[in-house]
Amino acid sequence: MSTAEALTTRWRSVPAAPVVAIGLVFVLIAAALLKSGSGTITGQAVLTGLVNGGVYSLLAMGLTLIFGVLDIVNFAHGAFLAVALFVTYQFVSTTGANPYVALPIAIAALFALGALAQWALLNHTMGRPLESQLLLTLGLSLLVSNLLLLAFGGDPLSVAVAGDHGVNVLGAVANQTRLVAFGGALVLAAGLYLLLGRTRLGRAIRAVAASRQGAGLVGIDVRKIYVLTFGLGTACAGAAGMLIAPFTTITPTAGDQFNILAFVVVVMGGLGNVAGALISGIIVGLVEQLGGVLLTGQSPLFGVFLVFILILVARPQGLFGARS
Amino acid sequence: GCGGGSTGSGNSGGTIKIGTLHPLTGPYAGDGQQMENGVKLAIDDINAAGGIKALDGRKLELAGGDTQGKPDVGQSEAQRLVTEGVTALVGTYQSAVSANVAPLAERNKVPFVIDISGDDGILSHGYKYAFRMQPRNTVFGTAGAKYLQEISKAAGKPLPKVAYLHESTAFGTGVFKAFKAEAEKAGITVDPEITYDAASVSDLTTQITQVKASGAQALVVTGYYKDGVLAAKAVSTVKPPLDAVYGIANGAFDQPQFPTDAGPASAGYFDVNYHLNDKSPEATKFAQAYQAKYGQPPRTGAALAYDSVRVIAAALERSKSVDGSKLRDAIADTDLTPLTLNDGPITFDDKGENSTALPALTQVVNAKPTVVYPAEFATAKVTYPAAPGA
Amino acid sequence: MSVLRVEGLSKSFRGIAALSDVDVEVAEGTVLGIIGPNGAGKTTFFNVVAGAFKPDAGTVTLDGTDITGLPAHKVARAGMTRTFQLMRPFATLSVLENVAIAASVGGGSQRAARRRAEEVVASVGMDEWADTVAGTLHTAALKRLELARALATRPRVLLLDEVLAGLVPTERQPVLDLLAGLRDEQGLTLVFVEHIMAAVMRLSDSVVVFDRGRVIARGAPADVVEDPAVVEAYLGTGVGSGD
Amino acid sequence: MTDGLRIDEASAGYSGLQILHGISLHVDAGELVSIVGANGAGKSTTLRLISGLLRATAGTVTYAGERIDGRRPHEIVRRGVVQVSEGRDLFGPMSVDENLRLGAWTVRSGVDALLDEVYALFPALAERRRQAAQTMSGGQQQMLAIGRALMSRPKLLMLDEPSTGLSPKLTWEVLEAVRSIRDRGVAVLLVEQNAAQALGISDRAYVLESGTIVLDGPGSELAEDARVRKAYLGL
């Protein structure tokens, strides 16, 4: 008994969870192949899943900084995403330029917005329990999306990229704009990974996450780091918003749909873990698409939540969570 | 706490309040505001024409309520309006909200004219005070199958098989079931049936690939605006060999901005929906007035809301009373030509359904959804087959 | 006869052994002192014996019953209660409430538990803090609270993890007297981990020395402190004892 | 006088509860000063007041002639006043090396040399550069906390009970280290429950009683004072 138990403990401590998760994806692929009897459909589901998953990770990336590092349950993330959509829309409709030109603008604008929100509001609730910040960001989310409603009205808007066509990838197709967004997710993940791991700011952010008081005692301006981190996290929503604008219907509540999914991705990947967010975003995308093929008549989200709970049971700290 | 809340202040002179319940905030705010505008326009027009003549020219007054798209908010707003003495209610856009308001109207004996809400179930409980202007979901499904069979046959390319893609709630499922029953009668196989969750969907490429793999000649789509656009984009990416993409009660394919949002590939898209009767001078006048006042073209929802107020006003003329039960009886006898497509003047059956409401078939022609069928209402010819993107 | 018997106990974290093959026995009504360098595995020993962690190997026998791997609350109910090195009060509750909760665990009415709590609080000299919210106490009071809570469960064996750490010398004395009283008057069996050698020398009937998860010496206190291995690993050649 | 730390008539406390009642003390450059007192006397509160973790409700704290009360912790650290707190406040998941480098947050040059100095002072840390701080034993964590504080080249180092939970051997080593730190010209404000040992190495000391300073004087003199011996040394 003792050896068996020792074995399981050791097995659980090896990064086996990602392996299991990837195994699960393969099982799903096999099942989808059997169910649909079509390689084309399954191939398309995998590609779409990957690409959509990229979008989810894109959104989760900023959230994992804010939620995972600052411990703020930011319900306004989706609303910030909508702001980025409208910034892009406004830019394109006034200049007529290619939407991708708006990328730096969206990033800068959202960084400013996030930093402002942290500085003016959230910094005053530092150290308060989870739920009061949750309520604050909930209020912020309502505020932002209804200000957008006042400014732009409730009608759906869109931003088109000229000549956006399907690209053939091994028999499956995906739109260029979606592939660009997927690429953006990879770049952003790499960027954040390097930022957190290699830069002075990154070290300060991790230090603040590990011990706020300790960070103050080595001379880090904790509030400034909060403002910068929240700004950065929101800037990620800015990048995400611009990148998904070409294939999204733009409304003041467009971001809400992604909010919860982004939280699921963050928790699944382990709080504050950028790489975890990337991988679990992709897992969520794949489960959603393959689940759609497998469970006809059931919402694919059911499968996503089921997988989420299974992962939590197997690894209560998320797939890549390091905290004990 | 007694029934008949409207009898109190109503009869004794002053304005007659019309309560509206629309989603003015939240995800459906765009449509909700259009419908609210439709109500305002109707009230203005009626007041300008001298108010309710049978009641000494008393004027109508709007008492607005915002449902925020939430059923419980809708109901408590309705409760508030009723106790503030509204004579009738108009609303609500979403079926779940209407389903919440209908029993309240019933218990308070306040007539409730549903401008938009398609779910069959709302009026299946024997309510006496609820009436519906738009064709209900099963009517859409049935008409949709009929039209599709007729136009494909007329074009000499009868359909053996169609694929059906619909959102998974009661709306999509209801329309689908009615369509399938009718289509199978006409010898059309409906396969595969593919569903999606409209609230969370962000891409329909896989689903359209399933359609392509199935070899169906046409694709029928029932859903909301956002997912309708997603479907169109997926069709243009996957390029399934289809004779037609055919919406039924689709929230997107008949909308003026749909061709812009979906791009040139949207050309030729069909939709079976309620629609302004473009051949009626009244409807044209309405559209111009709306455009002049609100700076954008009206959607059919605005017209249905406009007509709802007209129905109430006309009933007031006949009932000569704001008493709920008398007004209700008068509404039940409505005989009024609507601005939307119809098979005759508005006629409410014993369930309160407008039995003459007629779905139109529109097609995107020159980047504009245009009525193409039935022929007597058409302003353009049906193009069939209409391979998407062609 | 020994009331607590631990045999062949091993526990590792991520493949690194924190305890390897540890045997310990404590006779009823005696005090066993456990000493050893920082990181030697003393707290881990308590954690495993008291059910916070499951051992990889080995057995724990309390009063003849095998309690190996029982969850913490069952160990406590079997008659062995532990305190924590880093104090863990129920921070939002008052001292009396903290103790009353412990006193009510074995059963009986809440009224009775409260009465017992008052007695215990008095017996550890905390009357004046009875209504103080535990989260605002200072170190000395917290240490006493840990002790009071453990005592309130009426244990037969008490596991104490550094109850004297952080106390000024004058505060240590009364606590030591209290502990000696528990043994001498109530016949309690105590196992305590402590770095303050004066206390270990004074209170222990026997001493076990841990180093890197193993027992490197055991015996009477006076003999153990003479052991060169203990001096080398633990006491050092400097001033040594705490005061 | 003006180049050291000075507290004048300062009061402070927690949420409506006053702990310090108008205390005054000073630590001059290069001095090793101890604060002794019973548990709960307010020793940690005093250090928290200086390091900016707590605000004064009355009185002033000055350092190098400049008011520092009301400033936030990082601003005080930047002036060279650094605290090793009772709870240590290490960056748990980060490695020893990272913890130490973060200690040098305010120092932009010569970090590697500083690091070598700290590793030389605490060889046990040098053996565990890559280990996560939270997996280290109590004593090693204490060394790390002190080492991290030294990385900022403090002018005034405040230590809150550095020997708590340490083995006798380590206690001795740590107090030795404190003395050598002072010998390198760093002023030290030490709070220690082993009052006898603390007074033994201190230049001067204060006795804190219920939030009030009741005695002060050279360490060796206080160690001989009958009242101190009885009340704090347990002799």
Added chain:
Amino acid sequence: MTAVVAPDAGAHEGTVTRRHRSARGTLGVLAAVTAVAATMPFVLPESQQAVAIRVLIFALLATGWNLMSGYGGMFSFGNAAYFGVGAYADVVLLVGHGVSPWIGMVVGAALAALLAVGTGYVAFRYKVKGAYFALATFAIAEMLRLLATDTTWVNGTIGYHVPLLAEESWWMFQFEANAPEYFWIGLALVVVAFLAVLFYLRSKAGRYTVAIRDDEDAAAALGIAVMRYKLTTMALAAAITSVAGAFYAQYYLFVDPDIVLGQTQSIQAIVPAVVGGVGTLWGPVIGAVIVGPLSTVTASLLRTPPDALSFLAGRSGLDVVLYAVLVIVIVLVLPKGLYGTIRQFVLDRWRSR
């Protein structure tokens, strides 16, 4: 060497003490508040009755959430699951089998408790905690919603209409629209829930619950069966929440998956508790009284704005903006919720005299 004051060891000053409030005092206040509240149907204008009912539903929801998350430390973001189970049990039994809603309420409470125990057991068994637990509860609620959506024997997305009766009936829990009975029943349910929480907290199980919240390991080390009491607490909280669901169904007469199992209910369980004060008995009730009318107040304020603000009239979205601003201000100004902050303030005053 200067001796300022002679050392005087042993004097302890400045400790935070906790007053023991007697249950009798709380009961007295409760009785008074209930008596005043019971007159509401006569005092409030009829148009505000629906708002008063909303306050009661919020109070029930928040009381349940507060027990579990505030006192129990198990942060739930999925109380819609229990709310929905209560609502569904009620309507399925009533519409499908003609069972009295009162019985449905009890059955619903039992089912919700069972659900809580089942999911709680798995979560705690596998040490799912904190944010992870919160999102797990959310996922469970969402899965239930999606299940209900796709399950035909609970009518899928169509949901249930509670059939209207020809006449009022206590047994079938139906009265005329806006009848005061609805308010009184709701009020009675809130009072019962309040008392249930009050007496639970004073019981052994309740004390253990708070201890476990403060420190789970320490509680276990004292012999407290942590799992059992966490589950008991969850079960009671779930039962209270499910009663809110059943009441909702009977008042609004319509139930569908989005309405009763949707995210909104989970959020509505949290907001009043936070606004009023988490982990306090009165907080959720006070919070409900504030939050319940808030959106109506802002909406009517803008419907008939004061002259200075008339340019704002009729712009949709503005009422929600105002509501959002108020929520933000409340959170910023009242760190511990209204009740919690006031209590803290009074205690501080009292302490520093």
